[in-house]
Amino acid sequence: MPEPEPVSETSDDETLDRVFAALADPVRRAILTRLDGGAQTVTELAAPFDISLQAVSRHIHVLVRAGLVAQERSGRIATCRLDTGPIFEAAVWISRYSKYWQAQFDTLALWLDEIERRRADKPER
Helix, strand or coil: CCCCCCCCCCHHHHHHHHHHHHHCCHHHHHHHHHHCCCCEEHHHHHCCCCCCHHHHHHHHHHHHHCCCEEEEEECCEEEEEECCHHHHHHHHHHHCCHHHHHHHHHHHHHHHHHHHHHHHHCCCC
């Protein structure tokens, strides 16, 4: 059996790598959740966190590099907004594998139907 060709990492793969790495951190996910309500300044985003403004800025920078956040500057004020394009790309990638867990759900449904059928066929005592 011949060995499979090595898969070269494309820019799409690199984008997915950055998106999943960014989403791996709970602070970054919380920032995205806050941005889901609309654009906010970095100071507004940092308010609920028990970390420094500089640490929040580093998290935002990771999100910007991943394409999940767009940042605009007006003087010293930086405003951030959510960019859902890369999340959509990640969702599309994940959905390609849904056939594997869908098969598990189908098997579970068959078993549950079988259990219910046996219960219905079993006489009451």
